[in-house]
Amino acid sequence: MNRMRLTRWVSCLFVMLTALCGTAHAQTPDGAQQQAQRQQTQPGNNAPVWRDVRGGENPYQTTQVRGRETAVLIQSGGETWRQTRRVFTYYGGWVLAIVPLLIGLFYWRKGAIKLKEKPTGRLMARFTDWQRMIHWTVAITFCVLALSGLIMLFGKYVLMPVFGRTLFSWLAILCKNLHNFVGPVFALALILMILTFIKDNFLKIYDFKWIAKLGGIVSGEHVPSGRFNAGEKLWFWGGVMFLGIVVSATGFVLDFANFGQGRELMQLANVVHAVSAMMFVAAFFGHAYMGTLGTEGAYQAMRQGVVDETWAKEHHDIWYQEMINSKSSTVAGAQGLVIPTTIKQG
């Protein structure tokens, strides 16, 4: 039965392919036909050929020079890319300048989110060694890539007038090599980090309430959240997952130029790469602020892997309750109390 279906499918495909090949062989490009006729009526009028030179490669366009797209006479994509690049460099630059300013303004007016109650001194394990290692691998490679990428994109306008061209070009060469070699490490670490943290990042009902109240950042109240609050989950799905994968995939297209990919693909990859990378950096400013200056005790969680009981209660109450209720998971060592006995006494 299956075998028969397969044979029928294959033969069907074969018929379709022959039909396709047949038409492809019989056709001569329109431009060539037009030119042949034009040569008759108006000798020396090569308009059809000149219209064709921007059309990319057709089977009747040849060159003796070997290489990628060498038979293309004129590619129009370059100008589109140049203009697009100008636009995103301009607006992207402003976004990346304004976002830290806004964060600074917020910190200046509102200050850090402090603990409301006194720390109990009892610590809870929040991130395992592996989780912290993979987080910092991604974080450090991200910073290297972001900095080198920004230098290559904006350095011409910002640093070169200060450093001069020779010194800046040394920096740019360093940045290009760092970017090219650290990139794949980032992509690999990113995938491992996604696998590590995906379990606790699925959206729950209470996350929507958190989003509706903007995490209480305006009102100052605490909105219930699990191990990660909805803001962190948005960063995970939108930033790490979506932007991370888009940036890595387009980065590979640009990094490994030896797979015969054409200019059109690389122009597109470059635009997507740069735009998503700038969005990634802008979002990263928010994440880095919340994880260090913005929230008292948050940095310690990723640095040492532990948080104070009060911190857990005030920031991630649902996770806190889960940890208290399931002592078994603390034995597994992933999360939970470092000193379970003291918690009981408390």
Place this chain on the structure above:
Amino acid sequence: MARMKFLCDSERCIECNGCVTACKQEHEVPWGVNRRRVVTMNDGVAGAEKSLSVACMHCTDAPCMSVCPVDCFYTTSEGVVLHDKDPCIGCGYCFYACPFGAPQFPQDGAFGMRGKMDKCTFCAGGPEADNSAEEFQKYGRNRLSEGKLPACAEMCSTKALLGGDADEVSNIFRDRVMNRDGKGAGVFGWATAYGKGDAKPSAQEKVTPKVEAKP
């Protein structure tokens, strides 16, 4: 001051690749780098085949110059677009932007990493001292400083490829267009080459161009 331009006459180019060879030989460019190439449109389609030699066209508003992250391009007083290889980081942006596919990248190191960009210099060398060993090694010969025109155009057997002062080049081309008798073989100068009158290839003109696929 002269403004240097290339022009390729599609009625004269016979795809001999003499310009490509002349360029390689003059500048001793490394393998895999082709500063100039000849592209044939509608190859094998009777009556529609045209060839053109293409290299850096030394644009007035050069896209490569605009996108270069280290600003390594400059225009000489003669309108030739040159570049400084020292600051070049090998990012390939000029290659993405160039309409003509002029920038070339010798592979340098692992994973197809791009080396310093190389392109047609209109035989005008680079920023180093004229005709110095360093200039030759990086950019090839500097013919303009010796009062010579680009090797490719000088070498062109049918004088299809013209290179030089834009005014001169356009004068020559205008002259050609005006003097072409405008019909069939006359367009590419049969009469000039083989004489007028009886020798005129009536058979050539009567041939019906048949559009057919390349074998």
